[in-house]
Amino acid sequence: MQRMKNTEHEIVEMVYAAKTDTAAADLLIQKYLGFIRAEMVKAVRRPQNGYEDEESIAMFAFYEAILNYEKGRGAFLSYAARAIRSRLIDYYRKERRHRNLISLDEPFAGEEEDASRKDTLADGRDEYLDYVHREAGQKEIREFEEKLREFGLCFSDVADNCPKQKRTLEACARVLEYARENPQILDQLLRSGRLPIGELAAGTGTDRKTMERHRKYLVAILLAFTNGYEIIRGHLCQMDPGREA
Secondary structure, three states: OOHHHHHHHHHHHHHHHHOOHHHHHHHHHHHHHHHHHHHHHHHHHHOOOOOOOHHHHHHHHHHHHHHHHHOOOOOHHHHHHHHHHHHHHHHHHHHHHHHHOOOOOOOOOOOOOOOHHHHHHHOOOHHHHHHHHHHHHHHHHHHHHHHHHHOOOOOOHHHHHHOOOOOHHHHHHHHHHHHHHHHHHHHHHHHHHHHHHHHHHHOOOOOHHHHHHOHHHHHHHHHHOOOHHHHHHHHHHOOOOOOOO
C-alpha cells in the first residue's frame, strides 16, 4: 500500500514537471505509451493495428490530461483514462456526422444513374458506436455513484434535492461556476468531505439557507467537476437555468 502511494506521488511530480516542460511531457508520454494504447483498445474495442488516428488522439488526450490535471482530484492515470475515452468518443461522433453529410442522392461509382445512396443504405443505427457510447456512459455513472457513496449520497438523494424553482437553480449555477473558477473549493470538498458553505456564500452572494436546503444537489454537481467525469460534466455544462426542468 505504501509503495502504491509513493508511486502515485511520483507520477504526480512527473505530471507537474511536464506541464511546463515539453521534453518532460514527451518522456512521460513515452513512459506510459503502453498504458495509452491499452486504454485506446478498451475504448474502441478493436485491435490497435491499423488505427493510427485513434492512437494519435489517445496520445493527445493524455497530453491534455497532463495540462489539466490538478492535485487532489484523484489518481492521475484514472483521470487520463477518462480523458482518452472521452476524446475517442468525440472523434467517432464527429466521424459519424461527417459520413452523414455525404449526399444520399449521389449515385455510387459504377451504379446506374437511378441508383442512389439512400436506396442502398442498411436499416438500423450504427450499433458499434452506440455500444461504445453506452459502455462509456455506464462506466462513468458507476464510478460517479461510488464517489457519491463516499459522501453518504445516492442518486435518489440528489434527484429529491434538485432545485425546482428557476431562481434557486440560477443560484446553484452561480455556486458551480464560482467553484470551477476556484479549484481550491473543489479540493477542499474532497479533503474534508464537507461543502464549504461559508466560502461559497461569501464568493457568490448566495444565501446560506438556500445552499443548506440544496446541499446534496450542490455536493453532487461539484463532485462531477473534480475528477474527469467528462460525460456527466458535458450534460451539466448544457444546464440552462431559463429552461423548464
